[in-house]
Amino acid sequence: MTPIHSYAPIPNGGSAPLAIVPRLQPDRFAEAIMATPGARLVSFFGLPEESRGLRLMAVLARPGDAELLVTSARVEDAYHALTPALTQAHLFEREIWEQWGVRPEGHPWLKPVRFLGATSRDPGVMDYFEVEGEExxxxxxxxxxxxxxxxxxxxxxxxxxxxxxxxxxLGYQHRGIECALERGPRKRTPHIVDAIAGDTSVGHALAYSQIVEALGEVEVPARGHALRAIALELERMANHAGDLGALAGDIGYLPASSYCARIRGDFLNLTLDACGSRMGVGWVRPGGVVPDLAPAHASAMADQVTRGTEELRRSFDLIRGNATVRARLEETGILAREVAEELGMVGPAARASGVDRDVRRDHPVGHYREVEIPVATRETGDVFARAGVRSLEVAHSADFLARALRALPSGAVRRNDSESVPPLAPDRIAVSLVEGWRGEICHTAITDEGGRFRRYKIVDPSFHNWMGLAMAMRDQPISDFPLCNKSFNLSYSGHDL
Amino acid sequence: MLKAFLERLRQGHRTIPFPGGAALPESFRGRPVLDASRCVDGCRACADCCPTDAIRIEPSLAIDLGRCLFCAECVAACPTGAIRFGPDYRMATRRREDLVVEEGRYRLAEALDREARRLFGRSLRLRQVSAGGSAGCELEAAALGNVVFDLSRFGVQFVASPRHADGLLITGPVTRNMKLALEKTYDAVPAPKIVIAVGAAAISGGPFAGHAEVLDGAASVVPVDLFVPGHPPHPLTILDGLLRLLGRLREPASTR
Known part of the structure; x- marks a missing residue:
């Protein structure tokens, strides 16, 4: 057992004084992370020290523990890389090197992540791994x-x-999001957060709102919590429907492709009905949601969700019931469970390989404390499994929505504005996880002595998962790349920030 | 096979007529409608809360749709109801300055000249370039291809290579990391060619305007022929802009 004083425990959506986060020697830090059974790196980033040096901050999750564990180490110009013993650190350590110039010694794969600063030349120009030989x-x-x-x-x-x-x-989409959030929140802050990944506006806005609420001690009304869960599940349904259609489209199975694309649009239109934006931009805000949903509107929405889901189920039945379609999806792009675990993968891509992991169940906050949405897993780890997980998740979300929309708590949906973004507590760290449709979203904020963001770290699920796509492509025909890529459907903008 | 036919019957015909077939809900935030007569002297509530500084007070109230994120925070902040977002999804313009909404007329995009219409009017092939941004705008552009909007019935298609294209549809603020790729893609499109900038980010940088990592819009790198505002724009706003550019809509370009 690791002695617990190696970490500060912080619940999801909670905060703690930065001073209680242990500041370990680099070797002790690495040891603490490795020695924690089943520990997974949720976030790992650099925090510049006030004097010289960098503080490495790690947020870990372990099975069966709803609390997150935070620890840190002070380093100078270099430290022993964790990656050789802990593969899931590989991209985080490249990022730390690129952002702060601190070198993880012994990293096997130290290359640019987003092509910024002194570590890189032009975007895309780096030493690629090359295989030599005849043919x-x-x-x-x-x-x-x-x-x-x-x-x-x-x-x-x-x-x-x-x-x-x-x-x-990657890195082509890099537009300076984390830097722009420093010294916030400002009036543009929530709008930048909405645009971390355009297809995950609700997920990231929710993660950000939980940060502000943790640091400002804002209570969200029950109705606000319920509508947030509705917004997040609708976003999941729309994107999963779109992905199922895109998979069918990639193999030329046009009926399912057309139907799913239309049904995705219908789900987006439900979001438009509710909040004025098909992508849910601006729906979730610190303090609750904007605007409220009228009762008649909620029950009509419940009916439309049920109808759309039934239509989607029948479309997926076409895929499932057609032997030639299945033959293209089954045993294509297999990602073994051990690989998914080793890479620290999240979301449907991990669950399709049998990794039983879902923030909604493992670290529930808000409305998810009161409801149980079953976690969908598959064992085969192929394209068909990734499609199957999505289909199942749509069904689970639809069941939840049909119930939730008919049983909305009464009362306000948001604190009024001045209470929603109060001054934030100084010198604290807050951690916020959300199960977005692609998987675990993690925002971590550290405030300065004036209650401004000293550092705002974002981890989109894609950051954990891109390497999984590369591994799934090994030994595959190159012509299957579009299909494999679609089955992961990772975000470039969420990765590049 | 029979199952697929039955499902086809059940799914029915979903393509909407255009123009005229779109029913947008009340919540939709289309082109802003201003009533400057309601403004109180010295009040700057809307301009002060606007996240992208899209609102001008002097000499008269105006909103620059090239910057506007359609968040409606100005509507909430205005004590007198001088601003509201109307139901009109038609917003695309040919010139950057036409995106400024004032009280009264708004100059929608005019058609290309006769020669360009002869070339592109019945068949337009576009190469889409995501040049940074959040990918929201490309999702709405891609949605035009679904059976509801059915872009190809108008002779407009997205193609895989710039060499097969008549023009570019650009989204995102143009990051420094995408500048070279955008320039090369533009150069690879055979002349004559057109450029369409879609979304607040591609027009002004949007929520990323002023970041050192971005170039604040497509026009900083290539000449732009059509500006489609929104964050992201509704697919109908993009469709309307495209068809206006091609001279395929009979309605007048100036509306109230």
Whole structure:
């Protein structure tokens, strides 16, 4: 057992004085993280010290514990990398190196993450892993892709059609989000948060709101909590419906592709009805939600959710019931459970490989403390499993929505404005997790002596998961890349920040 | 197979007529409607709360839709109801300065000249470039391809290569990391070509305006022929802009 004084426990959506977070020697810090059974890195980042040096901050989750564990270490120019013993630290340590110039010694893969600052040249220009040999060739794709999607660069090392290795190089969407949040909150802050990932506006806005509420001691009314859960589940349903359609589209199965895309739009339109934006922009705000949902509106919405879900189920039945369609999805892009665990993966991509992990159950806050939404898992880890998890999650979310929309608590949906963003407590750390539709979103904020954000760290689920896509592509025909990519559907903007 | 046919029957026909087939809910925030006569002397409540400084008070109340995030915080802040967001989804313009809404007329996009209409009017191929941003705008652009909006019935399609395209549809504020890729993509489109900037980020930088990592919009890198405001714009706002540019809508370009 690790002695508990290696960590400060902080509940999800809670805060603590920064002073109680232990400041360990770097070796002791690494030891504490490794020695915690089943510990997973939720967030890992640098906090510049007031004098020289950098404080490494780690937020961990462990199975069966709703509280998060926070620890730290003070380092100078370099420290022993955690990655060789703890693979899931690999991208975090590259990020720390890129952002602060502190070198994780012994990192096997120290390359730019977002191509900023002194560590890099032009975007996409770095030493790629290369395979040599007869009939081995390289395929480079992007940053501008063939579809209407975000930019990223992909390098495949192939032997004939077979992919030996895929290296993914991102950063093209980097627009300085974390820096812009420092010294906030300001009037633009919630709008920047809405735009961390356009398809996850609700998820990130909720994570941010929980931070402000933890640091400002804001109580959200019960009706506000319920509507937040409704907003988050609607966002999940719309995106999952869209993904199921996109998978069908990628293999040329047009009926399911057309139906799912239309149903996704119907779910987005329910969000538009409720808040004035198809993407839920501005729906969730510190203190609650904006605006309220009229009772007649809520029950009509419940009916539409049920109808849309039934239509989606039948569309997925077409996919499931068609042998040629299934043959394209089954045993394609397999991600083994051990790999998903080792990489610290989250969300449907992890659950499809049998990793039983969901913030809504494991670290519940707000309305999720009162309801239970079953966690959907699959064992096979292939494209079909990732589709199956999504289909199941839509059904679970729809069940929840049908009940929640008919039993909304009464009362206000938000504290009034001045109470919603009060002065934040100084010199504290707050941690906020949300199960977005792609998986675990983590925001961590540290305030300065004036109650302003000294550091605001965002971890989009995609940050944990991109490497999983690369691993799933090993030994696959390169022509299956679009299908595999779609089955993960990760965010470039959420990763690049 | 029979199951697929039955499902096809059940799903029915979902394509909406355009223009005229769209029913947007009351909650939709379309083009702002201003009533400056309600403004109280010295009041700056709307301008002060606007997250992107899109509101001008002097000499008269105006909102720059190129910056506007359609968050409606100004509506909540205004003590006299001088600002509201109306139901009109038509907002695209040809010139940057036309995006400024004042009381009275708003100049919607005019069609391309005759020669460009001859080339593109019945068949337009676009290459989409995400140049930073949150991906919200490209999702709405992609949604135009679904059966509801069915963009291809108007002869407009997104294509895989800039060399097959007649123009670019750009989203995002143009990050420094995407500048070169955007320039190369633009250069790869054969002339004559058009450029469409979609969303507040692509027009002004939007919520990222002023960040050192971005260039505050597509026009900083390439000439823009059509500005489609929104955060993100509704697919109908994009569709309306495209068809106006191609001279496919008969309505007048100036509306009240």
């Amino acid at each position: 081995v060739h390289e395929v480079a794709v992007g940053p501008v892709h063939a579809g209407v999607i975000e930019p990223g660069h992909f390098r495949f090392q192939c032997h004939g059609e077979r992919v030996l290795h895929l290296e993914i190089s």
